[in-house]
Amino acid sequence: MLKYSIFGGVLALGLAAGSPAFAHHAVQAQFDVTKNVVIKGRLLKVDWQNPHAWFHFEVTKEDGTVETWSTETVGPNGLRRLGLSDRRLFQIGETYSVDICPDRSGAKLGFTNAFTFPDGKFVRVGFPENPNGEIPGN
Secondary structure (H helix, E strand, C coil), X not given: CHHHHHHHHHHHXXXXXXXXXXXXXXXXXXXXXXXXXXXXXEEEEEECCCCCCXXXXXXXXXXXXXXXXXXXXXXXXXXXXXXXXXXXXXXXXXXXXXXXXXXXXXXXXXXXXXXXXXXXXXXXXXXXXXXXXXXXXX
């Protein structure tokens, strides 16, 4: 009986330890960091959570069709270090331009390099940055 208890404990510990590693990913694995796309859209929702915050936008294409894009950023602590400590800075319904590295699969996802706020304020939030400060691919 003790053998089964030890095995169960080790199994539970292994599953618990493996969960965060499975949930987290390398940005370069999911997103093409050699390409940049700028989307402009109305902010629908913000998921202010760890390990990465997510921003969801309604983007109207040139032909009038509407798409929903979701962009991943650094986590809330990283955003705070960049001066974005108050989530009220991101107003639902306002229009933002977002420079992203697109998802490799073609899904309407991206990893955020920078936000341009409705008032014109520009904040670089993401990864990667070239040594000369330019966004890769530009």
